[in-house]
Amino acid sequence: MxxxxxxxxxxxxxxxxxxxxxxxxxxxxxxxxxxxxxxxxxxxxxxRETEIRYYLTKCKGCLECEKACNSKALAFNNSGISIDKSKCSECKERSCVEACYNEALTVVGxxxxxxxxxxxxxxxxxxxxxxxxxxxxxxxxxxxxxxxxxxxxxxxxxxxxxxxxxxxxxxxxxxxxxxxxxxxxxxxxxxxxxxxxxxxxxxxxxxxxxxxxxxxxxxxxxxxxxxxxxxxxxxxxxxxxxxxxxxxxxxxxxxxxxxxxxxxxxxxxxxxxxxxxxxxxxxxxxxxxxxxxxxxxxxxxx
Ligand code: SF4
Ligand code: SF4
Known part of the structure; x- marks a missing residue:
């Protein structure tokens, strides 16, 4: 079975x-x-692990994701939000994704x-x-x-x-x-x-x-x-x-x-x-x- x-x-x-x-x-x-x-x-x-995907075209630049990240892994620049992978702890809550009302950040997997x-x-x-x-x-x-x-x-x-x-x-x-x-x-x-x-x-x-x-x-x-x-x-x-x-x-x-x-x-x-x-x-x-x-x-x- x-x-x-x-x-x-x-x-x-x-x-x-x-x-x-x-x-x-x-x-x-x-x-x-x-x-x-x-x-x-x-x-x-x-x-194999889940990961974050970012859609620039959906991003409104509100920076709610940046505020939500305790690891200070997010930064906003000319090409939108970038995630510093050396700082991102891949937190269980995925606070940045949760904070994004525009679905510019999503979890893959x-x-x-x-x-x-x-x-x-x-x-x-x-x-x-x-x-x-x-x-x-x-x-x-x-x-x-x-x-x-x-x-x-x-x-x-x-x-x-x-x-x-x-x-x-x-x-x-x-x-x-x-x-x-x-x-x-x-x-x-x-x-x-x-x-x-x-x-x-x-x-x-x-x-x-x-x-x-x-x-x-x-x-x-x-x-x-x-x-x-x-x-x-x-x-x-x-x-x-x-x-x-x-x-x-x-x-x-x-x-x-x-x-x-x-x-x-x-x-x-x-x-x-x-x-x-x-x-x-x-x-x-x-x-x-x-x-x-x-x-x-x-x-x-x-
Ligand atoms: S997954 Fe967690 S630690 Fe990584 S960028 Fe998002 S909020 Fe920050
Ligand atoms: S919360 Fe979403 S829409 Fe706002 S800056 Fe971050 S990715 Fe862009």
Missing amino acids: ANLKKEGIIFDIQSLSFHDGPGTRTLVFLKGCPLKCLWCANPEGQR KIATVKDVMKSIKRDIPYYRGEGGVTLSGGDPTYQPEFAIEILKACKEEYINTAIESAMLTSMEIVKEFIAYTDLFLIDIKHMDPNKHRELTGVTNEMILENIKIIAQHRPVIVRIPIIPGFNDDKENMLETARFCFKNNISRINILPYHKLGQAKYNQLGLEYKMPEISAPENREMEHIKQLIESEGVICVI
Whole structure:
């Protein structure tokens, strides 16, 4: 039986998604990720802890937040409110957020139980129509493994199809638990070369690739490659990824073009966007990569 009282931290639940697994799906976003991809479009998912997000456009400059902070961590300057993270004690009350009547300051992430998450999921069951289900995303669901596994377990008890979006950088013991309760794995491979993988994400890829080999022996896997021009889109890397998939009976790769949609969030979270200025790949480049991958016998979807 799933432990419905198990707590974790989520930062969103989205209903009626059509992109992250078969059919109509509910996406549950868990906070925390072991990778730090330079281009990450969901930086609010990287830290496991809750954090404060600031919307300059909503700020009226009333300075109520500054007055409310006992740690004197807030200051108002040309770009609005800034939080000195070395002074912010991440107080439990989040007094600055409470003081802001304009909702310019919000908390990203909240503690939820498996029961809370299942309540949202159950509202969507009529839309699944057999094929759809639940996809755990993030962040990376493997960063809160006990919580993620209890959600998946609770879904299986309701006969709900389950999928996870992950890099699967985790121990074999945890991988086995995910295999037991997950119907489909959507796994990112950012680069086949361990050193380049570390440059782009902060970690090497050996454990990821070993885990994929094991998972593919038990469950369907779709590999996903974010196409980052000049970083991982070279012919050699694409062919090597396709060959790895073919060898491990993974029949499908999804390629996802780089975009900058998450860039504004970095400012809002007080983070630095470290990705150098590059353009999104053109359609013809995506088509060319698709052909390369398919030349190795693997279906490629853009
Ligand atoms: S979270 Fe608490 S300590 Fe941090 S800035 Fe807000 S009020 Fe100050
Ligand atoms: S309380 Fe809200 S609106 Fe007022 S200065 Fe702070 S962030 Fe801006």
